[in-house]
Amino acid sequence: MSGTAYLDYNSGAPLRPEVAAAIAAAWAEAGNPSSIHGPGRAARKRLETARAEVAALVGADPHGLIFTSGGTEADAMILAGSGAERLIVSAIEHPAIAEPAERAGAALIPVGADGMIDLAALDRLLAEDERPALVSVMLANNETGVIQPVAEAARLAHAHGARLHCDAAQAAGRSPVSLAALGADFLTLSAHKMGGPPGIGALVLADPTFPLAPFLLGGGQESRRRAGTENLPGIVGFGACATLVGGDLSDPATTLRLSAMRDRLERAALARLPQAIAIGADSPRLGNTTCLALAGMPGRTQVMALDLAGVAVSAGPACASGRQEVSRVLTAMGLEPEIAGSAIRISLGWASREEDIDRFLAAWTDLARRKGYTISQAEAA
Template identity: 50%
Template structure:
């Protein structure tokens, strides 16, 4: 029995061999990284080495990298550091930003039909805030892959005295990420999106900003996050970050993504590719044919041995209509039928062929809006 074709890299990437090797070696260390004896110093060396690698991935200072239990905690810690400032987030953020933002009474910036933030509306929200705000925007959307103009957003926000957080979790390792060029104050990463282990992430500061920990403990991570560091996971994160910094294979992966999209209209159904007119991550395609629900499509492709997704991964394991596609102005039927294909370094042209073949079988079954191939079309949303 084969393992099938994996096309859900935005949910998690396979563990890199270098990360596994680093974790295996670090697991053999016995010391607590906070201990001053030789055993502790050896454990601390793994953490320090990884901190350097993660900082280098985004051109940051190692001293400003704080390790967390993952991207969700890193995002929450960033919002926690806003020190009472009014919060402004975009409508397409990950739930690890949107949920705490809603609890904080945040203002929500609109996005356009192509998935890019409405800059005029964002500027309006920043202007109308009673005091300097805290703005949180992602660099690249996890569902559509659309890349946001974060450097421009940071310039607008900072001209009004705002602080800016950027969730760069999906962007790292796929496009260049430089915290200084982006001009943001807080940037977050997650190891398992770049081939590191699950359960470790990082909050990275753009300068010496205060961060009050909400995980209180022994003052680890320069008093920004209490608790003994997960040495093995952090070591794996560092190894993955070192490899991800090269951006190897992205041109090839982009060509695979483009080839897949070119094939989608060949089955007699109209297809909408979300954000196609905008700048996107090279590995991500989000689309809907409108003929079946996303849940049906994900299950059908799984039965064909192909792993894809609808929206972002959530703990329930259920497929829900995409809040991102809804925020872009599409109706409930369209957002409820949107699926995401996300690729990585292990994917090949044969994988794309298998997907297209399976997609054709799925599209030929059940009701469709049009059976006339002449009506088939691809629209760029």
């Protein structure tokens, strides 16, 4: 990232140096965690230490944590293995939930203009069919940063005999996450969103004895819930990262620093271009995320122009980067296509600097000026 103002942490955070060191140390050691000889037992010990470290980040029982290849696999695992006969998901879920849910004919929980799910609608959906249901509601939206009322959704689900899954991949490491406080039955985590390695995630079961039906067979790994030799370097890196971000979250100054930077960026952007919109700004949000829309300028155009200026942001989820359609999340919020198609997401993280904010503001203002937008003279300098 040398020379780039990297402002796309919601797609993937840079690897923390301490995590890289932990991974390198794990790579240097031989041993399969399933082997019973000395190197194998040492590998097993490293794996279980990391499992406890990741579980501690969300206050979970380590016995209920299953390592996966990432958040997408964790989501797929619970969709396939929960045993539910019907599926109810929010209209703003990540594609890892939204696409399989659509194929399964899932019911959708609508969201309001504020980007938050309609709890009354969820109650109605649960009441209209008595079959065992799985409800999936993300903790924080990956495009807007809007935080969802997961604890309230869990209470409704449980009152109707349903279970609740929460994809917390965006929230974990950026705000405190407690499995017990959320009341979720299942939780998805992803290492690379918080400065850990890509290719490693976890599904957390509130009840470690829950009879999850595995869909990867062929071995006894992960207590027979996910076959395949474990990605030990990735798992060790995930554990090291969880310990680091847990320490960060224990210091309010860390999260306050990012939210102050985000707020400064947002205020300056809207002052320079009053016609711009900060989507979801009136709702509770992750402190690192802002979604700005500038009507008339496609989000992809902004992303490409900013990239040429050495600023990395995104338009829509990174998992849909090759597509042209307007954001499904912003459309669900009721935004007109002209607005939904003109949005970009700026997201900060552990290595973000004030000069990254300044560089974005200068490049974005210059782009708008070149495209014929009127810049507020009081804030243009």
